[in-house]
Amino acid sequence: MKLTKAEIKFIDNYLIKNGVKYWDVRLELLDHTVSAVEDKINNEGVSFNEALLEIHHGFGNRIHNGYTYHLDFEKALYIDNKGLKKLTLKAQKNMAKQHRKRFWKTYPKFLMSLRFLLEFSIIIGIVFVVHRFNPKTALIIALIACFLPEIFKIFFGVFDRSNRKSLKMQMAVNISSLYMALSYLLMGVFNSYYDSVPQKPYVYLTVFFVCLFPFVRHALNTYKQIFIENREEYRLVNA
């Protein structure tokens, strides 16, 4: 016996109510729960409610309150969601790791790409020429070049529905967060260290931001690739 659309919807809502808000995490858990409930009903002769409670327990959630067992179905189903929360957190951690791995795996190839070499040469050329006349302006140019990919990343696919409540995309936004945090830190240190110096050596910061550009630029590339894959998956869900 297959579950009805209403029963599948109930399971989907149960997962949402228990904190599995990301659709890309939920799709796998929904399939698992539906398959398991169908199997239990067909082969073990249990009811829908009993089967669902058993699976809820299997995710590592409590289905009783202290020593009070045999609670109402709804109460038992929503009394605890620690297991599902833990699962989402672990998925988040693993997704970040996966994105990082992907970033580094594709990085050497990206550095050798014609498009990047061209972009990088233009930036170096402009910064170098401007630096000879006005070091501060050169720094601003390097800074803009570095932050532009980050700004693009924020606006890239911002109105796309697949981006909303997607753990994969949420973690993809953070790929370059370490480099951005580093840049903030360096600017802070630079400002406090050379606070009283009238002619600040902007060249250090300029070199740093030019060197940071390949990382930030590749982070945008990786983000775009993940976005395209995620959108395909979302279309499949809603097809």
Add this chain to the structure above:
Amino acid sequence: MSNSKLYKGSLNTIILKLLNENDKMYGYEITQKVKALTKGELNITEGALYPALHKLEAEGLLDVEVAKVDNRLRKYYKLTETGTKETVNKLNELAEYIKTMQALVKPKFA
């Protein structure tokens, strides 16, 4: 499962071994296969299976394929090239471990 702690460290190896024998599998299928192979002795819970699958995927040992089945999406896991190599290593490690444990629990007396 009689003692979950004893099996805990071998979960990744079990998953890799199953995927090595089957082209691709989805989460629930893995739990059922393990249950059938061990005649119900080993029951992998959902709370243990999915973090393990996600970890193996993040490490690049598993690849994911998504397909529409019964009007919902199903995630199939399959071994990557690195995953196939790692399965051999993990199985050797496990065999060594079992050998060591056997020597400890069933010592041969001269």
